[in-house]
Amino acid sequence: MSLLELPSNREERWRWSDLSALPEIAARAPSGQMPERLPWLDCATPGPRLLFVDGRLVADASEPGDVALGTVEAPVGEDALGRLVGSEGWTLRLGSGHAPLGLVQVIHVSTGAADHLPARIELDVDAQASIVETFLGDGWTNRLTRITLFKGARLMLSRRILTASGYVSLSDRVAVGEGASFVLTTLAGGGADTRFDGEVHLAGNAGFAEVGGALLARGRQRHDANLVIRHEQPNGQSRQVWRSVADDQATCSVAARVEVARGAQKTDGEQSLKGLLLSRTATINAKPELEIFADDVKCAHGATVGELNRDALFYLASRGIAPAEAKALLTASFVADAIERIGEEDVRTAFLDDANAWLAHGGAQS
Amino acid sequence: MSDVRNREAHDAAEKAATYEWGFTSDIEQEFAPKGLSEDTVRFISGKKNEPEWMLDWRLKAYRKWLEMRAPDWAKMQVPPIDYQDAYYYAAPKKKIELASLDELDPEIRRTYEKLGIPIEEQKVLAGVAGARKVAVDAVFDSVSVATTFREELKKAGVIFLSISEAIREYPEMIRKWLGKVVPMHDNYFATLNSAVFSDGTFVYIPEGVRCPMELSTYFRINAANTGQFERTLIVADRGSYVSYLEGCTAPMRDENQLHAAVVELVALDDAEIKYSTVQNWYPGDSEGKGGIYNFVTKRALCQGRNSKVSWTQVETGSAITWKYPSCVLAGEGSVGEFYSVALTNNRQQADTGTKMIHLGKNSRSTIVSKGISAGRSDNTYRGLVRVGPTAENVRNFTQCDSLLLGDQCGAHTVPYIEVRNPTAQIEHEATTSKISEDQLFYAMSRGLSQEDAVALIVNGFAREVLKQLPMEFAVEAQKLLGISLEGSVG
Numbered sequence: 001m002s003l004l005e006l007p008s009n010r011e012e013r014w015r016w017s018d019l020s021a022l023p024e025i026a027a028r029a030p031s032g033q034m035p036e037r038l039p040w041l042d043c044a045t046p047g048p049r050l051l052f053v054d055g056r057l058v059a060d061a062s063e064p065g066d067v068a069l070g071t072v073e074a075p076v077g078e079d080a081l082g083r084l085v086g087s088e089g090w091t092l093r094l095g096s097g098h099a100p101l102g103l104v105q106v107i108h109v110s111t112g113a114a115d116h117l118p119a120r121i122e123l124d125v126d127a128q129a130s131i132v133e134t135f136l137g138d139g140w141t142n143r144l145t146r147i148t149l150f151k152g153a154r155l156m157l158s159r160r161i162l163t164a165s166g167y168v169s170l171s172d173r174v175a176v177g178e179g180a181s182f183v184l185t186t187l188a189g190g191g192a193d194t195r196f197d198g199e200v201h202l203a204g205n206a207g208f209a210e211v212g213g214a215l216l217a218r219g220r221q222r223h224d225a226n227l228v229i230r231h232e233q234p235n236g237q238s239r240q241v242w243r244s245v246a247d248d249q250a251t252c253s254v255a256a257r258v259e260v261a262r263g264a265q266k267t268d269g270e271q272s273l274k275g276l277l278l279s280r281t282a283t284i285n286a287k288p289e290l291e292i293f294a295d296d297v298k299c300a301h302g303a304t305v306g307e308l309n310r311d312a313l314f315y316l317a318s319r320g321i322a323p324a325e326a327k328a329l330l331t332a333s334f335v336a337d338a339i340e341r342i343g344e345e346d347v348r349t350a351f352l353d354d355a356n357a358w359l360a361h362g363g364a365q366s
Numbered sequence: 367m368s369d370v371r372n373r374e375a376h377d378a379a380e381k382a383a384t385y386e387w388g389f390t391s392d393i394e395q396e397f398a399p400k401g402l403s404e405d406t407v408r409f410i411s412g413k414k415n416e417p418e419w420m421l422d423w424r425l426k427a428y429r430k431w432l433e434m435r436a437p438d439w440a441k442m443q444v445p446p447i448d449y450q451d452a453y454y455y456a457a458p459k460k461k462i463e464l465a466s467l468d469e470l471d472p473e474i475r476r477t478y479e480k481l482g483i484p485i486e487e488q489k490v491l492a493g494v495a496g497a498r499k500v501a502v503d504a505v506f507d508s509v510s511v512a513t514t515f516r517e518e519l520k521k522a523g524v525i526f527l528s529i530s531e532a533i534r535e536y537p538e539m540i541r542k543w544l545g546k547v548v549p550m551h552d553n554y555f556a557t558l559n560s561a562v563f564s565d566g567t568f569v570y571i572p573e574g575v576r577c578p579m580e581l582s583t584y585f586r587i588n589a590a591n592t593g594q595f596e597r598t599l600i601v602a603d604r605g606s607y608v609s610y611l612e613g614c615t616a617p618m619r620d621e622n623q624l625h626a627a628v629v630e631l632v633a634l635d636d637a638e639i640k641y642s643t644v645q646n647w648y649p650g651d652s653e654g655k656g657g658i659y660n661f662v663t664k665r666a667l668c669q670g671r672n673s674k675v676s677w678t679q680v681e682t683g684s685a686i687t688w689k690y691p692s693c694v695l696a697g698e699g700s701v702g703e704f705y706s707v708a709l710t711n712n713r714q715q716a717d718t719g720t721k722m723i724h725l726g727k728n729s730r731s732t733i734v735s736k737g738i739s740a741g742r743s744d745n746t747y748r749g750l751v752r753v754g755p756t757a758e759n760v761r762n763f764t765q766c767d768s769l770l771l772g773d774q775c776g777a778h779t780v781p782y783i784e785v786r787n788p789t790a791q792i793e794h795e796a797t798t799s800k801i802s803e804d805q806l807f808y809a810m811s812r813g814l815s816q817e818d819a820v821a822l823i824v825n826g827f828a829r830e831v832l833k834q835l836p837m838e839f840a841v842e843a844q845k846l847l848g849i850s851l852e853g854s855v856g
Contacts (some may be wrong), residue, residue: 010438059635262773277788288794290779291441295770303794305620305753358572 007080014080016253017195017224017287020263022114024164025140030054035136038107039162043346047102049206050090054139055108055115057090058335065093068337072118072146079197082144082171090326094127103344104131110139110166119145122181123153130156132347134192134233135190140167147172149180151180151204156183159213160354163192171197172204178204181336185342186213187351189358190222198227200303202236202264212241217250228257231264231297238268243338245331245359246277246282253285262293276308276334308334331359381614395638401450403515404428407561414530417537427550427560434554440688440717441496441746441778447624447659454562514577517746518636519727522578524608525570529597530608532568539570539582543601547630547694548665555612555626555661559595563628566597571606571637571704582611582837602637604670609640626661633698634748635670640678642835643691643844647683652853654713654742657685665721667727668700677720678834682850688746692721695729695757702731705831707843709824709850710743710775718781719749724760735765738847739775740854746778753790760790768798769827771820771854821848 004023007014038061040049048065057069072089092104108117123129127150135141141163149155158241161168168190176182180185188194200209215223229238244252258269277283288301308330335355343346407428436447474754519526525536533540550560571577601606626649631639641664650657660683667673677691693702704720722731731751739745740818747766767776781797801823809819825832825844832840 029793214831265773275783275785277785277790280787280788281786283784283786285785286781287782288779288781288796290768290796290798291776292770292778292798293770294775294777295775297770297798297800299796301779301794301796303781303783303792303793305783305789308786 001184003319005080007297013226013255016255018193019195019223022140022167022192023356025112025113026190028113028139029360030111030139031110033317036256037351038109038136038286039134039350040105040107041103041346041350043103043344045100045102047104047234051109052107052117052363053109054111054113055117060106064090066094066098067104069104072120073294079171081142081169081195082173082197084142085116085118085144087118087119090121091120092129092131093120093122093263094124094129096127098124098127103131104129106131106133108133108135108137108141108143109208110135110141110163112137112139112166114140114142116142119143121145121147121155123149123155125150126152127254128154130344130347131158132155133159135159135161135163136167137163138165138192142169145173147174147182149174149176149182151178152180153177154181156343158185158347158351160189160351161189161192161194166192168192169195169197171311172199174198174200174209174241175203176200176207176209177208180204180247181333182207183210183343184212184350185339185340186225186353188213188215188217190352191219191221191273193222194224196206198225200205200229200238201237202229202231202233206235206237208237210239210241210341212239212338212341213243214335214355215242215244215254216335216355217245217252218247219250220248225254225256228259229269230259230261231267231269232261234263234265236264236266236267238270238272240273241338242273243335244273244283244284244286245278245285245335246275247278249279249281249327251283251285255287255289257289257291257300260292260294260299264294266297267294267297267299269297271303273301274334274337275305276331277305278307278331297302303359328359335359375844395606399443400453402452402454404564406454407536408843410562410564413531416517416530416533417774419537419541420533423545424549424561427557428430430551430563431554431561434557435845436554440686440748441493441780442514442686442715442717442742443685444659447540449496449558452624455564496790505651512740518578522575523572524575524577525568526581527568527806529563529566529568532599536568536570539601540568540599543599543632545630547627547632547665548663553663556628559597559626559628559663563595565578565625566599569599569608569610571602571608573603574605574607575603577608579610580611596625598627600630600639600641601632602634602639602673604634606635607638609836610642612641612643624659624661627663627690629662629664631666631675633666633668633670633673633675633697633700633826636672637670638674639666639675640677641691643677643680643681643837644835644839644846645679645683645687646846649683649712649714649850650685654685657714658683659686660684660689661686662689666691666693666702666728668693668695668696668697668702670700672699672701673697673699674703676705676834678705678831679707679718680831680835680839680846681706681708681716681718682846684716687714687716687718689718690720692723693731694725695731697726697729698726698729700726701729704731704733704735704799705834706735707738707828707831707847708735708745708747709738709847710745710791711744711850711854712741714741714743716744717746717748719747722752722762724751724753724757724762726758727758728760730761731758731763732831733762735766735770736831737766737849738771738827739768740771740826740851742774744776744778745834746780748780750782750784751792751794752782753785753787754793755786757787760787760792762790762792764794766796767827768796769824770798770800771851817852818848820854821851824848826852
């Protein structure tokens with residue numbers, strides 16, 4: 001892997017990134033060490049299950065159902081990390097009249113080395129799917145997912161990164177058709193560094209996209225999200241809601257852009273990027289960007305960075321709640337803002353539990 | 367005309383070449399030879415009778431500049447600039463004389479009238495023959511005005527000089543502060559400026575002095591043509607205050623294509639500097655031909671405790687504006703403010719904003735940016751708010767609003783927020799909108815023409831910024847917004 005060419009942070013998109021650990025991880029051999037427990041979700045409507053260990057499907061622990069495995073029909077990404085994924089991966093293609101699939105669950109385990117995997121999701125007219133991806137282990141997990149949603153299709157994609165150490169890089173290229181809806185919620189609640197690269201094109205009239213999540217970092221962890229939602233047609237709606245929490249010497253960075261192409265009138269784009277610093281040595285970076293070429297649009301963004309509201313802490317203290325608990329409560333509610341958009345209750349609850357577990361793990365002690 | 371100038375310049379260059387140091391100060395020619403080389407730098411420095419250290423500084427900058435590349439990160443399309451196809455030093459140009467105001471481009475004349483500039487002053491601005499006399503009178507007037515001002519300023523201990531004079535008269539002060547806020551190698555254009563700056567302004571306000579008047583280049587005699595590479599340095603000593611006005615609201619058909627100015631402000635303990643700019647250089651025609659490229663580096667160092675710098679700008683001119691007046695808030699409790707209206711029409715491009723670098727405890731900053739895009743223009747707000755790890759209790763509030771007039775223009779917001787201290791409280795808000803039909807309908811139902819209605823609404827949109835301007839600027843700036851929008855509606 002000496003051929004690994006990584007971008008430097010002189011490049012604007014990689015301004016706040018630190019990829020320096022990747023060559024070392026890429027040179028390692030996988031340990032094969034599996035986690036004690038695989039956190040499959042028990043849910044009302046179970047669907048296909050896929051388990052990938054070091055980028056390879058574990059057939060006897062998987063029930064692929066409608067998900068096809070093998071060569072993924074999609075050109076390789078041009079971006080620095082996405083182009084590493086190769087061609088063997090998984091594909092979910094749902095036709096227009098397809099019956100509800102149940103919750104698709106994918107677990108990715110990395111056992112210490114680097115693995116790369118492409119995926120393709122294509123939902124035909126009015127098809128619907130809900131997918132949960134969970135990331136575990138301690139290597140470098142690199143994914144590129146291409147998503148196409150045709151007219152009226154709906155995809156809810158939820159991801160939780162619980163990888164203990166190492167690196168997780170996820171690139172997404174999404175095309176949202178007329179009246180289609182795409183909701184991507186990401187929880188970075190492990191110990192690994194992360195990089196999320198998303199490009200969502202609202203390519204049809206009145207498309208809807210919501211991309212957001214919670215980035216929780218401690219130690220020397222770095223989370224780095226770089227997202228673009230591009231409105232190409234009129235009447236589109238988009239939301240980006242990100243909540244970052246940084247403790248110790250950690251850094252959370254979110255660069256989120258809304259682009260409105262010429263003629264994409266009546267666009268409604270909204271961004272809310274908030275950062276919470278829990279320690280004196282942590283860093284929060286935010287870049288809420290708007291690029292607008294149409295006049296009849298409503299685009300707004302808000303960004304705040306700070307510590308927990310002292311008035312709120314005082315209020316809770318006055319009600320007899322111990323400072324640590326008060327801090328935990330407020331932090332949990334701050335993070336919940338970004339996770340509550342998940343539609344299925346089972347998934348939402350699981351994600352909130354994961355976030356709370358992270359917070360309880362020393363995050364809000366001091 | 368330019369051939370003659372060229373020949374003159376070359377002759378001069380040849381003549382100069384016989385001297386041991388290339389160019390020396392006793393040469394009488396008006397122009398440096400076309401193009402940029404070490405000799406050009408020596409020529410400018412010699413022409414200005416500068417001490418050796420200043421020449422060395424310029425040369426160092428020039429050599430540095432040769433190694434640098436023009437920045438390309440702004441959201442702009444900048445045609446390639448041929449740095450060899452320009453003059454870097456020209457004594458004040460004589461304007462083309464007009465027989466009467468009737469010969470003046472009617473478009474400019476109309477603008478003068480809309481701005482409410484008195485006839486006599488119009489003649490001066492337009493360079494009407496005979497009005498030269500008026501102009502001389504006017505200049506005499508302002509000379510006397512300037513002299514009385516100078517007397518008064520002198521009494522207060524304020525130094526207000528062209529930078530060339532200051533280099534000669536106050537070398538220690540210049541050596542101490544020049545390049546301190548904007549280092550010589552800061553960026554491509556600032557480095558170029560460091561090498562070839564032709565003139566500019568130096569202001570020093572002594573300790574405890576509240577400058578008795580608003581300082582303006584307009585009142586400075588030798589400000590008639592400060593040239594394309596202006597250098598401004600303002601130092602406000604402890605507890606002092608100064609308000610500085612830059613620019614002119616009247617449209618001057620400046621032929622200089624490239625402007626690369628550097629402005630450095632230093633505020634010591636409890637000092638306050640208010641810097642207001644109205645920039646209305648030639649924006650090019652409606653097809654985007656011609657116009658000024660304005661690449662400006664403006665930065666303030668709030669070095670002292672409780673020091674304050676406030677930038678206010680109204681940018682309506684120039685084909686290209688690349689400008690980020692910034693504050694380095696190093697002093698404890700220091701305050702930085704940035705109020706900006708940037709209006710682009712036709713094919714203008716503006717990429718402007720600010721940087722607030724918080725290093726001192728309890729430092730605060732406010733950013734209010736109003737971008738108005740019309741025609742086929744692009745208008746970008748680009749800003750940075752950075753809080754260093756030792757800066758406790760920093761507060762920042764940023765508001766960037768964009769108004770789009772028409773569906774062929776662009777409005778962009780690129781804010782960077784980098785916070786490394788948990789006690790910081792950073793808020794950023796931005797909105798993008800167009801003029802609502804209701805507002806327009808209401809204003810027109812009260813008898814305003816569509817153009818006036820739009821101008822009124824735009825002024826309302828920019829009000830928060832305009833009210834920061836000193837009185838005399840504010841009135842003209844308001845009219846200017848209306849004028850700059852002409853032809854963009856209906």
